[in-house]
Amino acid sequence: MSTGKIEQISVVGAGILGHSIAQRFASEGFNVNLYDSSKVNLLKAKNNIFNNLISLSKSNLLKSTPTSIFKKINFFEGLSRAVADSNLVIEAVTEDLELKKIVLQQIESAVCDECIIASNSSSIIPSEYNSELKIKSRVLGTHFFNPPHLLPLVELIYSHCTSNYVKSEMESLFTNMGMHPIVVYKESPGFIGNRLQFALLKEAISIVQEGISTPQDIDIVVKYGFGRRLSIMGPFEVFDYGGWDTIEAVYPNIIGDPVPQEILEKVSQGKLGVKTGEGFYKWDPINLNKKQKLINDVYTYLEKKVSKQ
């Protein structure tokens, strides 16, 4: 359980992600200091947060008024003052390892020894950016997805030095915020989400390079096809619905590699997915009906909202 010691949070880097991370924490009632080395970007962040909050004021997403949330955020033009009294600092500067190392050292020299330091890097593992830091046990990766004020997932990436106290505090923090913290079991560049996303991006670019399609049509295939499913099902749920026997037959024709052992085992055990009541998940009539209602609701909503664009 969280000790509730995280009260003052600072975000260093107020760009696309940093401003939205600050907004997420302020919306959850935390006092947030936001700093950027660029005054222009800090001002942009201030305007973006204010406009975001106003645009969300009619939704039921805000737990308080836009003004009261906005007042929880202090905008700083100096790093040391911004992070000085923090219990948690999240670094969200440009994706550059050497820059991150410098900034993390600047943060470390300005905070107390107990302050937790996290990086929002999209791909770099903690063991790389913590290499010059004195206290590595309080360092981890917190990888948010754009925009964090709307997307509830955060990947937690630990080095072998990250302490159990920090792990527990951070997992409780995000759980108590109603987010979905997912612990990445091993340090791997890109963690989970970006390994998946960049595999998709690599394939999409290959399809363009081979003259098979265009970026625009590829986006349509994703948006109006399997992308809709991914808003409420992950790949293992999707293929539980599709049937692992069919996947076994299709896989070599597309991928060219032998069928992975994990799929062969499911088929040999008769665990074909929804069609046999179990695949990677168990499918009883009750959770099947719940899932089917969600599918109907979300797909019809998206058809109304998105397809008309």
Ligand SMILES: NC(=O)c1ccc[n+]([C@@H]2O[C@H](COP(=O)([O-])OP(=O)(O)OC[C@H]3O[C@@H](n4cnc5c(N)ncnc54)[C@H](O)[C@@H]3O)[C@@H](O)[C@H]2O)c1
């Ligand atoms: N863009 C995304 O979709 C996304 C999603 C998740 C994670 N990330 C990661 O978050 C981090 C930030 O990415 P972004 O997209 O917000 O980039 P960005 O370019 O929008 O913002 C980076 C900010 O860092 C500031 N900055 C640069 N050097 C600094 C310094 N020394 N001190 C203080 N501020 C400094 C810049 O002025 C800029 O405002 C990167 O590590 C990125 O990989 C990005």
Ligand SMILES: O=C(O)[C@@H](O)[C@@H](O)[C@H](O)[C@@H](O)CO
């Ligand atoms: O999708 C996201 O928001 C994150 O996975 C990011 O980390 C993103 O992939 C960036 O790298 C590039 O925009």
